[in-house]
Each structure stands twice: as structure tokens, then as C-alpha cells.
Amino acid sequence: VVTLVTDYGSAGVYVGALHGVIMRICPTARIIDVTHRVEPGDLIGGSLALTDALPFLPVGVHVVVVDPGVGSQRGALALRCTDGQILIGPDNGVLGAGAALAGGVVEAVEISDSPWILDPVSATFHGRDIFAPVAAALASGKPLVAAGDPLSVSQLIELALPTPKISRGKLTVIVTAVDDFGNLAVMALPRDAEVAGLRSGAAVSVQGAGPKVYARYGRTFSDVGEGRLLLFEDSNGRLALAVNGGSAAETLDTWPGDQVHLGR
Amino acid sequence: VVTLVTDYGSAGVYVGALHGVIMRICPTARIIDVTHRVEPGDLIGGSLALTDALPFLPVGVHVVVVDPGVGSQRGALALRCTDGQILIGPDNGVLGAGAALAGGVVEAVEISDSPWILDPVSATFHGRDIFAPVAAALASGKPLVAAGDPLSVSQLIELALPTPKISRGKLTVIVTAVDDFGNLAVMALPRDAEVAGLRSGAAVSVQGAGPKVYARYGRTFSDVGEGRLLLFEDSNGRLALAVNGGSAAETLDTWPGDQVHLGR
Amino acid sequence: VVTLVTDYGSAGVYVGALHGVIMRICPTARIIDVTHRVEPGDLIGGSLALTDALPFLPVGVHVVVVDPGVGSQRGALALRCTDGQILIGPDNGVLGAGAALAGGVVEAVEISDSPWILDPVSATFHGRDIFAPVAAALASGKPLVAAGDPLSVSQLIELALPTPKISRGKLTVIVTAVDDFGNLAVMALPRDAEVAGLRSGAAVSVQGAGPKVYARYGRTFSDVGEGRLLLFEDSNGRLALAVNGGSAAETLDTWPGDQVHLGR
Numbered sequence: 001v002v003t004l005v006t007d008y009g010s011a012g013v014y015v016g017a018l019h020g021v022i023m024r025i026c027p028t029a030r031i032i033d034v035t036h037r038v039e040p041g042d043l044i045g046g047s048l049a050l051t052d053a054l055p056f057l058p059v060g061v062h063v064v065v066v067d068p069g070v071g072s073q074r075g076a077l078a079l080r081c082t083d084g085q086i087l088i089g090p091d092n093g094v095l096g097a098g099a100a101l102a103g104g105v106v107e108a109v110e111i112s113d114s115p116w117i118l119d120p121v122s123a124t125f126h127g128r129d130i131f132a133p134v135a136a137a138l139a140s141g142k143p144l145v146a147a148g149d150p151l152s153v154s155q156l157i158e159l160a161l162p163t164p165k166i167s168r169g170k171l172t173v174i175v176t177a178v179d180d181f182g183n184l185a186v187m188a189l190p191r192d193a194e195v196a197g198l199r200s201g202a203a204v205s206v207q208g209a210g211p212k213v214y215a216r217y218g219r220t221f222s223d224v225g226e227g228r229l230l231l232f233e234d235s236n237g238r239l240a241l242a243v244n245g246g247s248a249a250e251t252l253d254t255w256p257g258d259q260v261h262l263g264r
Numbered sequence: 265v266v267t268l269v270t271d272y273g274s275a276g277v278y279v280g281a282l283h284g285v286i287m288r289i290c291p292t293a294r295i296i297d298v299t300h301r302v303e304p305g306d307l308i309g310g311s312l313a314l315t316d317a318l319p320f321l322p323v324g325v326h327v328v329v330v331d332p333g334v335g336s337q338r339g340a341l342a343l344r345c346t347d348g349q350i351l352i353g354p355d356n357g358v359l360g361a362g363a364a365l366a367g368g369v370v371e372a373v374e375i376s377d378s379p380w381i382l383d384p385v386s387a388t389f390h391g392r393d394i395f396a397p398v399a400a401a402l403a404s405g406k407p408l409v410a411a412g413d414p415l416s417v418s419q420l421i422e423l424a425l426p427t428p429k430i431s432r433g434k435l436t437v438i439v440t441a442v443d444d445f446g447n448l449a450v451m452a453l454p455r456d457a458e459v460a461g462l463r464s465g466a467a468v469s470v471q472g473a474g475p476k477v478y479a480r481y482g483r484t485f486s487d488v489g490e491g492r493l494l495l496f497e498d499s500n501g502r503l504a505l506a507v508n509g510g511s512a513a514e515t516l517d518t519w520p521g522d523q524v525h526l527g528r
Numbered sequence: 529v530v531t532l533v534t535d536y537g538s539a540g541v542y543v544g545a546l547h548g549v550i551m552r553i554c555p556t557a558r559i560i561d562v563t564h565r566v567e568p569g570d571l572i573g574g575s576l577a578l579t580d581a582l583p584f585l586p587v588g589v590h591v592v593v594v595d596p597g598v599g600s601q602r603g604a605l606a607l608r609c610t611d612g613q614i615l616i617g618p619d620n621g622v623l624g625a626g627a628a629l630a631g632g633v634v635e636a637v638e639i640s641d642s643p644w645i646l647d648p649v650s651a652t653f654h655g656r657d658i659f660a661p662v663a664a665a666l667a668s669g670k671p672l673v674a675a676g677d678p679l680s681v682s683q684l685i686e687l688a689l690p691t692p693k694i695s696r697g698k699l700t701v702i703v704t705a706v707d708d709f710g711n712l713a714v715m716a717l718p719r720d721a722e723v724a725g726l727r728s729g730a731a732v733s734v735q736g737a738g739p740k741v742y743a744r745y746g747r748t749f750s751d752v753g754e755g756r757l758l759l760f761e762d763s764n765g766r767l768a769l770a771v772n773g774g775s776a777a778e779t780l781d782t783w784p785g786d787q788v789h790l791g792r
Contacts, residue, residue, distance in 0.1 A: 001287065003280070009708025010274065010538065013581040016531070016562030020585035023529065023558060027586065030287060034280030040709050041773060053277040056392060057284035058291065068773065071748025123748040124770075125763030128584060180273025181304050220335025220387040235389030245305060245332065265551065267544070274538065294551060298544030317541040320656060321548035322555065444537025445568050484599025484651040499653030506652075509569060509596065 001030045001060030002139050005049045006127060007038040008065070017128045018063075021118070025136035032057065039177075039256060041068035043094045043159055048176055048185075050098035052236040054085070061135045062098065063127075064089035071123035076130050077156070078114075078138065078147045080107040086144065088135050090126070093159025108156060111148040164188040169264040171196040173239065175208070175256050182247020184208075186260060188239045193217070193231075197264055204231050205263040206241060210253025215241065231262065265294045265324030266403050269313045270391060271302040272329070281392045282327075285382070289400035296321065303441075303520060305332035307358045307423055312440055312449075314362035316500040318349070325399045326362065327391075328353035335387035340394050341420070342402065342411045344371040350408065352399050354390070357423025372420060375412040428452035433528040435460040437503065439472070439520050446511020448472075450524055452503045457481070457495075461528060468495050469527040470505065474517025479505065495526065529558045529588030530667050533577045534655060535566040536593070545656045546591075549646070553664035560585065567705075567784060569596035571622045571687055576704055576713075578626035580764040582613070589663045590626065591655075592617035599651040604658050605684070606642075606666065606675045608635040614672065616663050618654070621687025636684060639676040692716035697792040699724040701767065703736070703784050710775020712736075714788060716767045721745070721759075725792055732759050733791040734769060738781025743769065759790065 002022055008014035015036055022029050034053045038045045046066030054062065067074075067090040075091030082103025087095045088111070099105045111117070111130060116137040121129040134147055164187060165172040171193055173186040198204050204215045206229060215229035221244045224230045229251060234240035241248040241260070249255055266286055272278035279300055286293050298317045302309045310330030318326065331338075331354040339355030346367025351359045352375070363369045375381070375394060380401040385393040398411055428451060429436040435457055437450040462468055468479045470493060479493035485508045488494045493515060498504035505512040505524070513519055530550055536542035543564055550557050562581045566573045574594030582590065595602075595618040603619030610631025615623045616639070627633045639645070639658060644665040649657040662675055692715060693700040699721055701714040726732050732743045734757060743757035749772045752758045757779060762768035769776040769788070777783055 003284070005277075005280075007709075010563070011565045012705065012707040012713075013533075013563050013577050014707070016533075016560055016581050017584045019560045020531070020562075020581060023560065024584070024586045027558075030291075032280055032283045032287065034284075035274070035277050037275045049277050053280050053284060056281045056288070058288045069750055072750040122763040124760065128763065177276065179276040179278070181271075185276075222333055222336040232388065235386040235392065267548070269541075269544075294555075296544055296547045296551065298548075299538070299541050301539045313541050317544050317548060320545045320552070322552045441540065443540040443542070445535075449540075486597055486600040496652065499650040499656065 001032065001058045002135050003032040003034050003053070003057050003060060003062045004036070005034045005038065005046060005053070005063070006036045006065040007040045007042065007046065008036045008127070010036065014125070014127065018132045021128055021132040022136040025133055026140040029136060029139045038066050042066060043092060044161060044176055045256070046094045047097040047159060047161065050095070051101050054098055054101055059084050061086045061088060061139045063131050063135045064094050064098070065127040065131055066094050067092065067126060070126050075110050076112045076126065077151070078109045078111050078134055078144060079105045080144050082106055086138055088131050091157050093157045096156070096159050097161060105153045105156070107144055108151040108153050109144055109148045110151045114148040116147065162187045164192045166192055166196045169197050171198060171262040173260050173262065175254060175258045175260060177256055178249045181242065182249040183234070183240055183242040184248045184252070184254060185234060185236070185238060185240045189237065190233045190239060193239060193262070198262060206231070206252060207261040208252040208254030209258045213252060265296065265322045266399050267296040267298050267317070267321050267324060267326045268300070269298045269302065269310055269317070269327070270300045270329040271304045271306065271310065272300045272391070274300065278389070278391065282396045285392055285396040286400040289397055290404035293400060293403050302330050306330060307356060308425060308440060310358045311361040311423060311425065314359070315365050318362055318365055323348050325350045325352060325403045327395050327399045328358050328362070329391040329395055330358050331356065331390060334390050339374050340376045340390065341415070342373045342375050342398055342408060343369045344408050346370055350402055352395050355421050357421045360420070360423050361425060369417045369420070371408055372415040372417050373408055373412045374415045378412040380411065426451045428456050430456055430460045433461050435462060435526040437524050437526065439518060439522045439524060441520055442513045445506065446513040447498070447504055447506040448512045448516070448518060449498060449500070449502060449504045453501065454497045454503060457503060457526070460526070462526060466528070470495070470516060471525040472516040472518030473522045477516060529560065529586045530663050531560040531562050531581070531585050531588060531590045532564070533562045533566065533574055533581070533591070534564045534593040535568045535570065535574065536564045536655070538564065542653070542655065546660045549656055549660040550664040553661055554668035557664060557667050566594050570594060571620060572689060572704060574622045575625040575687060575689065578623070579629050582626055582629055587612050589614045589616060589667045591659050591663045592622050592626070593655040593659055594622050595620065595654060598654050603638050604640045604654065605679070606637045606639050606662055606672060607633045608672050610634055614666055616659050619685050621685045624684070624687050625689060633681045633684070635672055636679040636681050637672055637676045638679045642676040644675065690715045692720045694720055694724045697725050699726060699790040701788050701790065703782060703786045703788060705784055706777045709770065710777040711768055711770040712776045712780070712782060713762060713766060713768045717765065718761045718767060721767060721790070724790070726790060734759070734780060735789040736780040736782030737786045741780060
């Protein structure tokens with residue numbers, strides 16, 4: 001199994017080329033397109049896509065290509081984790097949260113000059129030329145130690161995920177994603193809301209980039225009336241905002257990267 | 265084979281998580297993404313996606329997740345049909361038209377508390393936590409009777425599809441979908457047009473939400489000039505509107521849910 | 529292996545129906561969705577999608593459905609190429625560049641009345657009714673000679689790809705595609721830039737449909753500052769324009785089909 005998280009979108013032949021390269025090298029590979037809709041260059045979004053999906057993916061090789069520094073001096077990684085998962089991607093921190101969720105890194109390899117990469121390597125499409133062929137070779141059973149040069153785990157670039165600001169009766173969070181329903185994922189946990197004193201079942205004021213709107217802190221969409229705003233724990237275990245039968249993003253005129261103030 | 269119809273779109277890791285769950289439970293499953301672009305919560309659109317695709321799909325397990333009532337008291341179904349197809353989805357009527365096309369339901373099971381669902385079950389992502397694991401278990405050969413509690417077919421929620429209004433020389437229809445060409449699918453059959461007296465080959469007036477435009481009732485796009493409107497029987501056997509080399513939706517400023525009046 | 533290039537987009541059940549038809553006929557087929565985002569009816573775009581992906585795809589059956597003349601008298605082709613690749617699509621020139629890249633056509637068959645097509649054939653969805661079933665039959669090992677009527681290679685419709693206009697210090701090109709990063713692909717090769725006297729590393733003026741902007745002719749995104757314009761050889765070996773961390777299409781207000789003047 002090879003799984004893919006990228007910011008390639010659906011235009012161009014980027015995703016098709018990844019599949020082609022993988023299937024040329026490992027014809028029996030099963031490929032899962034986890035998502036190709038990470039915002040361009042959004043390392044936080046790529047990290048969260050990996051960690052949100054990983055608990056539901058088979059053991060295999062998981063490739064994340066969110067890579068604004070492609071073609072520069074940044075490194076390229078293959079990581080073996082405690083629970084057996086292998087993660088592949090640029091050395092820009094995007095793999096860190098996934099590796100932690102998988103029990104931590106037990107073996108790290110720098111693959112920029114791997115014997116398995118394509119020749120020539122383009123300057124801008126390392127997904128096709130470096131990450132996919134190394135993933136396919138590992139999926140076909142080649143040993144990680146042969147993928148490149150060993151690397152100390154302490155050398156890996158780290159990425160800090162944003163944290164909410166918590167005060168008495170107030171929680172300030174960053175919007176990390178909007179889905180195709182218009183639901184807004186924010187970077188906070190239900191226990192952050194609890195610490196801030198926002199109580200399940202109660203009304204919560206929500207001030208994003210647009211108008212201030214009152215939400216109910218509920219459990220699912222039908223806990224509020226049609227067109228009303230809901231604060232809830234989403235299926236990834238974080239807080240999120242939704243409008244029953246509508247779009248929270250449009251209702252709040254609030255989008256990824258924006259700050260939202262939640263208040264009692 | 266497991267096939268998927270949902271309103272999840274391509275953002276987020278929803279679709280990837282479905283694939284992951286299915287492949288963890290049934291590693292040899294072949295998965296077909298029929299579409300993930302049903303309009304959010306559109307039960308009619310989900311019904312039609314299933315019935316449009318079903319005649320062209322292998323025998324297998326077909327999952328439809330269009331589920332505005334997720335997390336509420338609505339039921340969750342696995343249905344075995346006369347022709348051997350198995351349908352899975354919420355008990356909100358979205359499976360009904362597909363079941364009828366597959367010869368009718370011969371066995372119905374309530375799967376909300378199936379032994380095969382994930383633990384815990386989230387309040388908002390039953391596609392991942394209930395429908396996908398049950399589909400995968402059935403695809404791996406487990407018997408339907410073991411999926412949950414037997415249900416009488418007469419208890420299933422029914423969904424009425426919209427019908428056209430037919431009068432002498434006039435046919436009033438609802439737009440059910442727009443595709444990426446801008447073609448508008450409407451809820452009427454060629455025989456409805458015949459009853460209304462709209463004749464193949466003739467000019468037809470088309471009044472949607474925007475300007476009134478004359479179409480020709482033809483067979484294929486090139487039956488009208490570049491930029492001209494065509495009324496035709498689409499590949500699903502229903503009436504549709506297209507502009508040769510353009511977008512009927514933009515030309516008519518008419519979109520899903522809008523009414524269109526077709527006249528002689 | 530069956531691969532798919534179409535202009536179907538992601539709405540409707542078009543792509544799902546192709547997969548279903550292929551898997552009913554050839555249950556062991558591996559399907560690669562190269563792209564379904566060719567601009568509607570864009571034969572140049574379809575040609576380039578095929579040639580960009582083909583070097584990275586396994587040997588197999590490659591289907592291209594960009595088919596504005598569907599349902600008219602245009603032919604339908606299955607082509608065997610020197611290097612073993614089989615190409616399938618309408619006889620409108622869209623396969624030509626791919627066939628040339630695959631070493632040229634050694635056997636051509638007209639498949640409009642192939643014994644393997646579905647019955648009935650719709651007027652507007654030959655992807656499902658003609659191209660997919662013929663591709664699946666060939667993928668399952670049936671011989672090309674049995675697919676239909678032999679055709680002389682000299683009878684195939686040809687399609688001319690646009691060429692850049694080169695003068696001293698100036699290169700005028702057509703934008704062929706924009707990807708989801710906002711990068712603009714243009715129809716010219718690095719050697720065209722060389723002939724025009726545009727030097728790698730130097731500043732280049734870029735005048736599209738919008739404001740004139742200066743770019744650097746570099747190698748990768750990080751060769752220019754955040755928000756700055758880059759002219760580069762893309763991963764398909766042609767020239768392209770990108771903004772580091774932004775959208776070249778929006779910066780230049782320039783889109784597929786527009787002309788761009790590159791100057792020293």
C-alpha cells in the first residue's frame with residue numbers, strides 16, 4: 001500500500017504521473033489518494049491531513065508532498081516509525097506530526113540521492129522523480145537502509161503546529177481548513193474549550209473575519225436548526241464550526257488562516 | 265468491488281479515510297469512486313448518481329453517503345437486491361431508486377449497531393465509522409444476516425423523485441444537476457417531451473432562471489451550431505440541455521434546483 | 529493497465545461509469561486516472577496531457593476522451609505504437625502527439641462498430657459506450673485486429689500543436705494550461721528561449737493579458753523571492769511561469785488560450 005497526500009490539486013497530470021511511476025516500479029501496489037487538496041505549500045494542512053488519515057490507513061508507505069522548497073537545498077526523507085509505518089516527504093517538518101502519531105521515528109534516511117530516483121530529476125516535481133519511486137521501491141519490499149544515507153533523527157526539521165490562546169471564557173483559534181460543505185476546522189481540542197469554560201450544550205459567540213454569530217456547542221449538525229451555526233468536535237477529534245444545511249465559511253466570511261474568537 | 269457515491273467533495277481526508285478503512289478490512293477490495301460531487305445533502309442527486317451508474321457497475325457493494333441527518337436517530341441500512349447488488353447508506357430514501365432498479369430489496373438489515381462498525385463512532389462521519397467498515401466486511405464475504413438487525417422492507421424511508429409538469433405544448437421540469445461542461449440534467453424523460461408535443465428536430469423555447477433561449481431538440485452537440493442550445497436525451501436516458509462548445513448553465517443562468525419551462 | 533485522460537471533470541458519474549465498464553469487462557484491470565481536468569473540448573490540452581504523462585506510465589492501454597464531435601460522423605480509433613503502447617480515442621488528432629512519442633503507429637483500427645462496444649451506444653457518451661469497453665477488452669488480452677476495421681495510418685486526422693513566434697530578443701507563446709498552483713504552462717521549449725536570446729539567470733519581461741511583469745529565468749520556485757515571477761523549464765520540459773508562493777495566472781491575469789510576450 002502506498003498512500004498520497006499532496007497539494008497538487010486535480011489539474012495537470014501530477015497525480016497521474018505519481019500513480020504511473022509507482023505502478024511501473026511496483027505493479028502490485030495499491031494506491032490510496034488520501035487528498036490532493038492541501039492548500040498550496042501549507043505545511044500545517046499537510047501535517048493534519050496525514051495525522052487525520054493515518055489511524056484509518058493500512059500499514060504501508062505514506063507519501064506527503066507539500067514542498068514549497070522543491071529544488072532548493074532542503075532534504076528528502078524516508079522515515080520508519082515504531083508502529084511499522086513508513087513516511088516519505090520533504091525535510092520541512094510536514095512529516096513530524098505523523099511520525100509522532102506513529103510512535104516516533106526509529107530509522108531516518110536522506111533520499112535526495114537515492115539509487116531508486118528517476119534520472120534526470122526535474123527541479124520542480126520531486127513527487128514524481130524522487131518521492132514516488134522511493135515509495136514504490138519500499139512498497140515492493142526493498143529495505144529502507146538501501147534507500148539512501150542514514151540520518152540522525154535529531155537532525156530532522158521540526159514544525160510547530162499552532163496552539164489556541166485560552167483565557168477565562170474565551171478561546172482564540174486558527175482556522176486550518178475548510179471542506180466542501182463549508183465546515184471550518186480549527187486548531188483546538190474539546191479540552192481547550194473546557195479549560196476556557198465553554199460548555200457543551202451552551203451558546204457560544206463566534207467572531208471570525210466576518211460578522212459575529214452565535215453558535216450552539218453541540219454534537220452533530222441536526223443539533224441546531226437549519227441554517228444555524230454549530231460548534232462541535234469533528235471526526236478528527238478537534239473543534240470545528242458548521243452550519244446545518246449551509247456553509248460556516250460563508251456565514252462567518254472566515255477562511256483558512258483566519259483567526260476565530262470563541263466566547264461564552 | 266465496493267463503489268462509493270458521496271457528497272464529500274475532494275477537500276479534507278474524507279474519501280481517503282473511506283478507502284483506508286475499506287482496505288484495512290478487505291485488502292483485496294477494488295474500489296470505484298463513482299462520484300463524490302453530489303451537492304451537499306442532496307438526496308435526489310445521490311439517488312440519481314446511484315441509478316445512473318449502477319447499470320455500468322460490477323456486482324458488488326455500493327455505498328451512498330448523502331446524509332444530512334448523520335448523528336441523529338435516522339437508521340443505517342444494508343440492502344440485498346434481487347439482482348445480487350448490495351446497497352449501503354443512511355435510511356433517508358437515498359437508496360430507494362437504486363434498489364428498485366436492482367429489482368427490489370430482498371433483505372434489509374439495520375447496521376447502526378453492527379458488530380463490524382468502528383469503535384468509537386464519531387457523530388458526524390458515519391461514512392468512515394459505519395458504512396465503509398460494513399461494506400468492506402460484506403465485500404470480504406461476510407454474510408449480510410450478520411451485519412445487524414433484520415428490518416422489514418416496508419419500514420424503509422421512501423423518497424419521492426420530482427416529476428415534470430406536462431401540459432399541451434409545455435413541459436416544466438426541475439434541474440437536478442450541472443456537470444463540468446455546464447450541461448443541465450433535468451428530471452424528465454423523452455416520452456414526457458413527446459406527451460407535451462415537443463418534437464425531435466424542432467425548435468423549443470427554454471425559459472429557466474435567466475433569459476429565454478431557443479434550443480433545437482436534437483441528438484448530439486454538433487446537431488446545433490457552436491454556441492447554440494441543444495435539448496437532448498442524455499446518456500442516462502433523461503432530458504438535458506447543452507450548449508455546443510459552451511455552458512448551458514451559464515447561457516440560461518440556471519442551476520440545480522431551478523425550474524425550466526420548455527415550450528413549443 | 530488502462531489509463532484515462534478526459535475532459536469530464538469530477539461532476540456527474542462519467543468517470544465512475546468508465547471505471548465500472550472497464551472492471552466489468554476486465555476485472556483485474558488496474559486503472560490510472562491521469563487527469564479528467566482537460567478543458568472541455570481542448571484537443572491541444574488533451575494531447576499534452578497524454579504526452580506529458582506517457583513516459584511515466586506503464587505499458588498498457590491509454591484512453592483519451594476529448595471529443596467535441598461525439599455522436600457525429602467522426603471516427604473512433606485504437607492504435608498500436610512501436611513501443612507497445614495502445615492508444616484509444618476519437619479520430620480528431622488528439623492521439624497524434626502521443627503516438628509519435630510512442631514511436632509511431634504500427635496498426636490502426638476503426639472501432640466505431642467494434643464487436644466489443646456496449647449496446648445501445650448513446651449519442652453523447654462514447655467514453656462509456658465505445659472507448660472504455662474496447663480498452664478493457666484489449667487490456668484483458670484480446671487482439672487489436674479483432675477490435676474493428678483496419679485503417680491506413682495515412683488516413684488519421686492530424687492536429688497541429690501551436691508553435692512559438694521567435695524573433696530577436698522576443699518570444700511569443702500561447703498559454704496551454706494553468707494548474708492548481710496558478711502556474712502557467714506555455715507552448716515553447718527552453719531552446720526556443722535560447723534562440724530568442726533569453727538567457728538563463730537573466731530578467732525577462734512578461735506581457736500577457738494583464739499587467740507587464742518582470743520575471744527571472746531560473747530553475748525552481750525558490751530562485752525568486754516570495755511573490756516574484758519565475759520563468760522556468762517545467763517538469764514536462766517546456767517553458768512555464770510561476771509565482772513563488774502565489775499564482776502566476778492571477779499575477780499576470782492570463783489564462784489558457786491567451787498569448788504571452790516574453791522579452792529580454
